[in-house]
Amino acid sequence: MRGLYIGIDVGGTNLKAGAVDAAGRLLAVERRPLAFRDPEAFAGDLADLAEAALSAAGAGPEDALGVGIGLPGAVSGGEVLYTTNIPMEHVPLADLFRRRLDLPVLLGNDADCAAAGEFLRGAGRGFRDFVVLTLGTGLGGGIILDGRLRGGETSSEAGHLVTHVGGLPCPCGRRGCWEQYASATALIRQTRAAMAEHPESLLCRLAAERGTVDGRTPFQAAEAGDETALAVCRQYVEELAEGTASLINLLRPEAVAFGGGVAGAPEQLLLEPLRRRVGELCFSRHGGRTTRILRAELGNDAGIIGAALLGRVTST
Ligand SMILES: [Zn+2]
Incomplete structure (x- = not known):
């Protein structure tokens, strides 16, 4: 063979x-x-x-x-x-x-x-300019332009775009990096903060039943209609949209695909509102190439x- x-x-x-x-x-x-x-x-x-x-x-x-x-x-x-x-x-x-x-x-x-x-065998097939963002412990990314990987020696560090000047400290030494607001780790922190404010919420009951909070917890409670969880998910989409729109304005890729555990959230709670919000924020709203927002396909x-x-x- x-x-x-x-x-x-x-x-x-x-x-x-x-x-x-x-x-x-x-x-x-x-x-x-x-x-x-x-x-x-x-x-x-x-x-x-x-x-x-x-x-x-x-x-x-x-x-x-x-x-x-x-x-x-x-x-x-x-x-x-x-x-x-x-x-x-x-x-x-x-x-x-x-x-x-x-x-x-x-x-x-x-x-x-x-x-x-993802570019060769997954969500990026057929594109030439393509970005993958992975929502996990951190917020990682890889950029392919004209069919070639950008970076090489050093990786693309999309997670360290600053989206909040003077914001949360980041291990990279700066403040307000996107990763501090839009990684799975950040989502879990935001979920815990909302739980502390709303101990009566379904979100809290769900987390107590499962004995843990992970990147799926707020989406599961939101699917059941919990207002506290819905607010967490909406704010998370806002955070995700800010950095995504900046990347798209800079690179104008044909598609951005999201991977990692959080990207498995229901379409109507994550990717659909994200597409809408990114569409409002991007310069492409004035015309020109619009970027498709997709879910990564290959997982691990x-x-x-x-x-x-x-x-x-x-x-x-
Ligand atoms: Zn950073």
């Missing part, structure tokens, strides 16, 4: 590797917990997992054309400059990997890989598929 690509997604707690065919179909996925000891052993773990994914697809290293590795951090060529969850700085990861498994290796930022996956597979096919959207 010649002509396969391997995509590896280095997550916060897990490593996942997938064997992908030339059409971008994910044939098999293998995963294991992330246990970092040193860069050499880490590269060895990645190579083992790549071989396991090939084997699960009924193939071997001789069938693979290349490997892409998506990491939470910044990369330059074959070097990891830093990662946010693993103590690696200036590590020649591509070389270390090749000592174990001699295949061409490309490194990428994980949000960029997810954007590449986007990062693997995008890493595997990274060579198709990078310039080198």
Whole structure:
């Protein structure tokens, strides 16, 4: 089975590797917990997992054309400059990997890989200018313009657009970053604040029944008609719309796709009002290209598929 690509997604707690065919179909996925000891052993773990994914697809290293590795951090060529969850700085990861498994290796930022996956096989198919925004612990993004990934060495940091001057402090060192208002983490904080103000609300009862608050909680209570939850969702859409409109005004993409757990919220509570509000805020209301606002399609597979096919959207 010649002509396969391997995509590896280095997550916060897990490593996942997938064997992908030339059409971008994910044939098999293998995963294991992330246990970092040193860069050499880490590269060895990645190579083992790549071989396991090939084997699960009924193939071997001789069938693979290349490997892409998506990491939470910044990369330059074959070097990891830093990662946010693993103590690696200036590590020649591509070389270390090749000592174990001699295949061409490309490194990428994980949000960029997810954007590449959606562009090639998911919500971005058929577009040339496309943005993916992932609503999770943070607010990550990847930008593809004229079919090429922007960034490369350093990822696009859409979450650190400032939408509130003098607003909440951000770990990046600035105040009022979009991520502090529109990530899943921010939504949970906003939900808890509303619960504290309205202890009698259905939102509070729902959270108590489930014993937790996550990015779905306010949407579930809003679907049941709870006013407190509806207000949380409306304000969240406002926060999301501000940054989205700025990005669209700047880049004028054909489409923006939203991924991450929050993006799974019911259309009528998230994407529909977001489309309406972004339409009011964007310059395209005066004419010209309007940007479609979509839901990402590939879920957690986007990062693997995008890493595997990274060579198709990078310039080198
Ligand atoms: Zn920031």
